[in-house]
Amino acid sequence: MSSDLPTPPETGRVGSMSLRALPPIYILPAHLTLDELHEFEDEVIELGAPFTYDAKEAKIFLGKVERKTRAAFELRSKGVWTEENIVKMEEPARKRRRVTPAPPTEVVIISDDESEAGEHVNVKAKETNAATSSRRPLREEDFVLPDLHNRVLVVKLAWWDECFRHRRLRPIEPFIVYDGRLIPKPDGESTPTSSPSSVRTQRPDTTSNNEHTSSPLQQNILARAKADAEVVKEKGHPVAFQHRRRFKQQNPPPVYGSLIPKLKRMTTSEFEECDAKALPEPPDWVKNHSMYCCLRSTPMNQPNHRFISELQKIKLSRILTLDQIGVRAYSTSIASLAAYPYLIRSPLEIMRLPGCDERIATHFSEYKATSPSESERYLPVARKLDEDENLQCLKILYDIWGCGADTARKMYFTYGWKDIDDVVQFGWNTLNRAQQIGVKYYDEFKTTIPRKEVEEITEIAKQHARKARGIKPHQYDTDEDIVAVIVGGYRRGKEQSGDVDMILSHRDENVTRNLIVDVVSELEESSYITHTLTLNTTTTKRGQQTLPYTGGDGGHGFDSLDKALCVWQDPNFEIPPSEAADPDSAPVMKNPNIHRRVDIIISPWRTVGCAVLGWSGATTFERDIRRWCKREKGWKFDSSGVRDRRDGLVLDFETPRKGKEGMEGDTWLDREKRLMDGLGIGWRPATERCTS
Structure with missing residues (x-):
């Protein structure tokens, strides 16, 4: 071996201190990749510390945890229920025990040449004076643990890094995140499935000289394999989260069968x-x-x-x-x-x-x-x-704007992030801009919007659209005016909306061309829009024509209109009288108004009925419109228009026709009614489209 390589430590000893006297250690998998988890496990076992896969046996939990509440959560997820111990580390000496050096022990060192031949050489490990030893033993400072009877410690992994780097035990007090006292599981609380009880603490090998002794790394591999095998044998419940990492099974869904009573069978x-x-x-x-x-x-x-x-x-x-x-x-x-x-x-x-x-x-x-x-x-x-904690964490991540279910699962199962704090601390730089904004305003976006505020936001957007296209006051509420339609949950009758969905249109297609860019610019200049998450000009780029039909479902998805998904904040707020009296000396006051999610959609008038219909129904209602058109009519419907699947021709159901009583109406509502009748589904108001 090269002389430049560091000499491996003696098994079970770090410098002049033995690790066998440490209590059982468990490594929390949160924020660790599978490789990092196994690497730390190998280090712990290599240095002879007692390591366990059963969290209920452990007294010291090592992990990337920074907060007490998160530490308690991690313990609870492993079936270890605790409350914070009010007794600090500075407790009476009689309650503390010192980890003392163990007497010289016999260990096995396998050289490269001998290991290839399968031969083992027994070497007597002795304590030597620093002047005569090739490796000067390090003098250890006092290492003291509290009395861990009925208690556990959650310690930062940085403590183990320090011990491993210095080859000796370092003081543990500065690295303790949480000192917990064990308590019974509270009534009514659910405990996630814990590790199999058959998995016991791994301790340094104590076989005699004439017995075959495997290396610590081999012991680790075998122990891990045994633990996984025991988990595979368990039936009737999902695989425990900590062992799921060892399987590399990142996405097993929870399985919950129906409970009694079963549906009664009747003669x-x-x-x-x-x-x-x-x-x-x-x-x-x-x-x-x-x-x-x-x-x-x-x-x-x-x-x-x-x-x-x-x-x-x-x-x-x-x-x-x-x-x-x-x-x-x-x-x-x-x-x-x-x-x-x-x-x-x-x-x-x-x-x-x-x-x-x-x-x-x-x-x-x-x-x-x-x-x-x-x-x-x-x-x-x-x-x-x-009560499933995995699903609870997934739901938190899924509610981040810009994160779908697949992204949420990757955050949780791959990276181990369980809440918004984890995303900010460990993954902020991996998020795209929209997701970062979704995290920043997470709580505000979850606050619902009353109907009156929805109407006010829509009216402000309409005023800025008028300004962007030079609509004069005398043209307001005429055929030359911008038309604004509130769609989404508001139109279906919800008292509280998650966001604001509006459609802007005009009878002249020259007005709606690139209108989305201009109206967003006006709103940004007026400070109503603080962030633009998405800005699409797909309709303008294809000449405001209906989405082409290419043989499959084709195009860019169901929604293919010019649109902007924005973050909205009212820039107007009251300044306290004390600050208003002397504005020069007063500090700049932060806008206290809540941030809202606002979607602005632009539709040409020719297909405004399709846009309104496509944005007014609940999810399943809209899905079934597409299924009905495809299966029963042979057509393709989306919010930009209707096409025949056989020849790709545009089908016009919205244009007013002259009947016995004169020309039909030409409002957006008239167009939506004619469209629904033409599709064969029949007219019904948006308040009757509340599926899910």
Whole structure:
């Protein structure tokens, strides 16, 4: 071996201090890659410290953790429940124990040549004087641990780095993040699946000289393999998060089967004698078994909203686990239940609804069995999902603007980020600009917007669009004026909206060409728009024509209009009288107004009905419009227009026609009505398009 390489430490000894007297050590996987986790495990075992894969055995937890609350959370996620210990490290000496040097021990050193031949040489490790030893033993400062009976410590990994670099134990007090006292699991709290109890603490090998002794690294590999094998044998619950890293299985969805009671199976005679006769007369869409929710009315206030909200939780779990089939299935079932005009009292009612099968009926049986009172009922499967800490963390990350489910899973399962603080501390530089803004205004974006404020924001945007195109006051509210339509949840009747969606249009296509660029510039200059997340001019670039049909679904997706996704803040706010009296001496006051998410969409007048229809319905309603047009009509619909899939020709359903009573109206609402009739789905107001 090269003389430049450092001499490996004796197993179980760091400098002049033995590590065998340390309590069991567990490495927290948060913020560590799989390679980093294994590297630290190898170092701990190589230096002879007692290492365990079972968090409940450990007394010292090493990890990249900076805050006490996060440390307690990490312990809880491993099934270790604690409360902060109020006794500090400076406790009486009688409660402290000193880690003393162990007597000289016999260790095995394998040379390169001998290891190739499979031969082992036993060497007596002795304490030598610094003057005669080739490696001068380092004099260790006092290393003191508190009494860890019924207590655990969460320590920064930087402490272990210090010990490894100096080849001796360093004082631990400056690196302690959390000193926790063990407590029983509180009633009503859920404990994530912990490591198998069969995985025991790994300690330095103590075999005799004539026995074959494996290296610490080999012991580590075998121990890790054994731990993984034990986890594989466990059935009936998801794989524990810490062992999932060892498998490199980053995306296993949680599995929660339906609990009792099961859907009751009925004989023919029982069915005839049951309440089937008392069931309400089903709507026509139920009788016709219509699968398209765009063909039926779905109001905002739904009699079965409590049961639907429980199913929404399951749907969200399918989104977060990338189960697209499950998402679509639950979306279809929820849309059917939302349109049903009666309070459901029997699973038989659910079985006759299109898009609802025995699984949904079983969910209802479980839901109904939890309580005789409708207001107190819950779905056991949904409650389990609420208590799943993996899904809770994924939901936090998923709610960051600019992060989809796939990005959230990567943040959590690959990087170990569990909350917004983790994203800021460990991943800020890896986020794109839109995601950074989503993190910065995370809490503000989650604050809903009342209807009055939605109207005020839209009116301000309309005024700036008028200014950008030179619309004069005498042209206001005429055919020469800018038209602004509030769409999204506001138009469906929501009292509180998550963001503001508006469509701006004009009867002259020269006005709408590149209007999005000019209106955003005006709003930025007036300080209403603080950030522009996305700015698209796709309609202008294709001459404001309908999106071409290329044989598949084609184009750039369902939404293909000029649009800007912005961050909005009202620049007007009151200045305290004390500061207003002397503005020169007063410091610059920060704008206290909340930031809002605002989407501005531009549509040419020729297809404004398509734009309004495409942005007014809930998600499943819009999905079914596209399915209806494709499967039943052979057309392609998006917010830029309608085309025939057979020849690619544009189909015009919006242009006014002269009837018996004269020319039809030419407002945006008239155009939307004609469009819906032309598509064959029939007109219904936006307040009846509230699917999900």
